[in-house]
Amino acid sequence: MDGQDRAAAAGSPLTDWVHRPRPDAAVRFAGPGDGWDEWSYERLAEGARRVAAGLRSAGTADGDTVVIVEPTGPRFIQLYFGAMVAGAVPVPTAPPAFGQDLTGYARALAHLVGRAAPRMVVTSAALAGQLAGLVPQPVPVRVDDDVIATADPGPCPGWAPAELAMLQFTSGSTRAPRGVRVPVPALEANVAAIAQWLRMRPEDPTASWLPMHHDMGLIGCLITPVVRQSDLWLLSPEQFVRSPLRYLRCFGVHGARLTAMPTFGLEHVARKVRPQDLEGMDFSAWRAVIVGAERVGTGAVERFVRLLAPYGLDPRAILPAYGLAEATLAVTGLPLDELWTSVPLDPRRVVLDGPVPLAPEAGGALVGSGRPLDGIRVAIVDRDGRELPEDHVGEIVVDGPCLTDGYHNEPPDADTGRRDGPLVTGDAGFLHDGQLFVLGRIGDSVKVRGRTLLAEDVEAALESAGLPRHRQTVLLGMRGDRPTAVVVVEQADPLRLEAAQGLVGRVTEGADLVFVRTGVGTIPRTTSGKPKRRELWRIFLTGQLTTAAAHSEDPS
Missing domain, CATH: 3.40.50.12780 (ANL, N-terminal domain)
Known part of the structure; x- marks a missing residue:
């Protein structure tokens, strides 16, 4: 031809x-x-x-x-x-x-x-x-x-x-970045699904500060509005960090209606912007704040809404979502006009292939990531690939026209990622009332006394103790024959760190628990802000992380 x-x-x-x-x-x-x-x-x-x-x-x-x-x-x-x-x-x-x-x-x-x-x-x-x-x-x-x-x-x-729309390299949060082969039909399908989900019209402006080089910023906040030729306001991540108020003016003054960001963005706005800075702004037309890339924290959402709601932001504009590069981008998202929800979860009793440990007295909460977008199917399977019913924890599996074509130019002995069937994501989660709840990466978990301890659960406990998510991360693995949880905190407030130790100790019960206090910038992160836990774990095993406090929860 x-x-x-x-x-x-x-x-x-x-x-x-x-x-x-x-x-x-x-x-x-x-x-x-x-x-x-x-x-x-x-x-x-x-x-x-x-x-x-x-x-x-x-x-x-x-x-x-x-x-x-x-x-x-x-x-x-x-x-x-x-x-x-x-x-x-x-x-x-x-x-x-x-x-x-x-x-x-x-x-x-x-x-x-x-x-x-x-x-x-x-x-x-x-x-x-x-x-x-x-x-x-x-x-x-x-x-x-x-x-x-x-x-x-x-x-x-x-x-x-x-035939390929692009090579989209993975973020590198769990392993060396890999070039995901995104066919033109897959990108077309995902752009169409996002537009349908958000009821996008050409006259709906988008604003974004996300990097233009990776899935959420590239596909969600650049390709989709450009293809539809909508008005678009773009800041660099550095400009957003310096002045989140300038980003908010895109919505409160210039009339932007759509955006996306990780939880870090919500936290940064709530931390740096004062209510008096928003005088004269009107956020009533702001229709969608897609929140993804990492587990969504209830505290971050509540603080963001509390700041902006007096100036017109509808809480239903917060749209938690789930996606990954191997599915082009978006997989699930909360429908418009539906208020985000959370379920009470006891992280001390999570078992893969087992029922969800819903426990109001545990004090933990997990925010839902919405429902599958048009044409996409999501299932939860056990270790043998058998589909599990609702309210059972397993591995998330995705199918639909947005699936990509594996990894580009991988070594002959590598997993190329090519598939004839559904995408097995490596993420743990469950379905509840038709909505997907994402627990975290199975590869960032460790078994402790028969249960599954996930890094995201420990990080949520740290956040609830007042340690900001962008200043901490958790590493899990086996050190010798002992399950070990390493808490890395940058520039921690001593009183909050002391309070966090007791709370995290209960969540990680049965594992060796190590606290490491470091300087700002120690935690390596991807362009979307996700911690590179595996990389930091390897550094920890070499002894190159300075241990400020360490103790074993179970020395036997």
């Missing part, structure tokens, strides 16, 4: 906007100060067509991968969609963060480039010199402006998306 025939057969709603841009909508990027840099869809589309032409003239062929290393900005959008239009496979990649150790970044980038095997790496002029010394040879590093400047921004006849 030649290019012209493939264009006719493989045209995608993902790239239709590049050829027919809407003249009356724009993407706005947060600039220095309080200003915004506005880019119309017509201007973005012209740049995307230039990228497509530039990539083809540089020798990029159908199905070639192109690594994109760009900060939040218009060039990222043009390069991502331009690569698709050219028939290439974009590989979105985070640039080095301010102050980041370049040794670690170089190692991660070399791993990614080795797996992606790209035709080229495209980046900004500001980063090109830096990356040229980090990208393994002989992969060329091209400057984005050079790719665009030499090309004719015409209609790109004969060019259409490749």
Whole structure:
């Protein structure tokens, strides 16, 4: 099939906007100060067509991968969609963060480039010199402006998306990042399911501060609104951290209605914004705050709503959700106009393949992650793959048109992730009243006296004791023949830490419990804020974490 025939057969709603841009909508990027840099869809589309032409003239062929290393900005959008239009496979990649150790970044980038095997790496002029010394040879590093400047921004006849919409590298929270092969139909299906879930209309503006390089920020808050050509307000994560109030103005002043973030975002807003800062704002049109990427804490939700509700935020706008890269992004989400719910859970009695230990007196609560989106099926199975009834804990299994096509260029002896059937996620959870409740990663658990201790349960106990989630994490595993829980806390308040020790000791009863106090920045995290527990566990086993307090709950 030649290019012209493939264009006719493989045209995608993902790239239709590049050829027919809407003249009356724009993407706005947060600039220095309080200003915004506005880019119309017509201007973005012209740049995307230039990228497509530039990539083809540089020798990029159908199905070639192109690594994109760009900060939040218009060039990222043009390069991502331009690569698709050219028939290439974009590989979105985070640039080095301010102050980041370049040794670690170089190692991660070399791993990614080795797996992606790209035709080229495209980046900004500001980063090109830096990356040229980090990208393994002989992969060329091209400057984005050079790719665009030499090309004719015409209609790109004969060019259409490749079979893959992109390689989406996993966050690396449990193992080295892997390139998930996202077929065009899977991305189309997930974008359509998200739009249907949120009842998205072209006139519904979105605002986001999430990184543009990974699933929640990329698909939920960039691709979906861009494909629908909605008004869009984008800040970088650093801008949000410095000024969450500027992000809130997108909704309370500029009229944005849709967004997504991990629990950390709710916590940061509630911690940094004062009620008097919100005077004059109106959040009554804010329809959806998708909360995902990590287990949703009741405290974070309640504090966020308590701050914004007096200024019009409807508590029903909080939409807990569950998703993963291997299912493109979204799997479940709370329907609009439904109030989020939690169930009382006793983490000391959780057993895989057993009934849910609902126990109001235990004091713990687990927030539901909503119901399966359109076309997606979710089941809970036991160790033998048999489906379990509601209110039984097991492994979450997902099926539907959004499933991806395994991992790209994995070693011959590796699990490639390719599947003919449903996706076995590696996450523990249960169904209750048709809603999915996610307990955590099975790989981040340890068996203690026949029960299953999950890292997320211990972290929830720490949070309830007043230790912020973004300053702590829990590592679980076997040290010798002993189940061990390691609590790592950054810059802990001594009184709160003392209170937490007793509470966590009850949750981890039967395991050796080790508390480690460290400085800020010790806990390695993914771009979505998830702790890299396995990496930190390995560091702990080598003795490189300073142990400030340690005791055994069960020395026998």
